[in-house]
Amino acid sequence: MADCLFCKIIAGEIPSTKVYENDAVYAFRDINPMAPTHVLIVPKTHVASVDEINADNSASVACIFEVIPKIAAAEGLANGYRVITNCGADGCQSVKHLHFHLLGGKKLSEKLD
Ligand code: 5GP
Numbered sequence: 609m610a611d612c613l614f615c616k617i618i619a620g621e622i623p624s625t626k627v628y629e630n631d632a633v634y635a636f637r638d639i640n641p642m643a644p645t646h647v648l649i650v651p652k653t654h655v656a657s658v659d660e661i662n663a664d665n666s667a668s669v670a671c672i673f674e675v676i677p678k679i680a681a682a683e684g685l686a687n688g689y690r691v692i693t694n695c696g697a698d699g700c701q702s703v704k705h706l707h708f709h710l711l712g713g714k715k716l717s718e719k720l721d
Pocket residue numbers: 613622624625636637638639640641648693694700701702703704
């Protein structure tokens with residue numbers, strides 16, 4: 609999608625620190641990390657949010673969840689980690705391209721809201 613920040617990052621038009629890539633998925637470090645490891649994992653095909661997941665694009669979401677344990681292992685997150693996705697206005701989603709935050713490397717807050 610022409611006007612999408614993460615589509616531009618996937619295309620290499622905006623620089624990012626790549627962590628992992630395959631045919632369906634791109635993963636890169638968050639520019640404003642909330643934990644020692646803060647990686648964003650996105651489908652290469654534009655999907656706006658969880659609200660837009662359907663039978664036509666859910667394979668890329670499954671692929672993201674296959675990739676997450678690989679990234680977690682590579683990042684040394686043997687003690688655990690958190691995966692979050694924000695959706696829509698109440699979910700405080702700021703970038704309208706589906707992404708999963710992988711957070712770890714410290715004891716995370718129990719508070720989720
Ligand atoms: P959201 O609030 O939509 O769940 O998360 C968007 C995330 O994207 C935020 O954690 C923010 O720091 C990150 N972000 C925003 N712009 C950029 C950017 O240009 N590069 C990278 N690497 N991360 C970004």
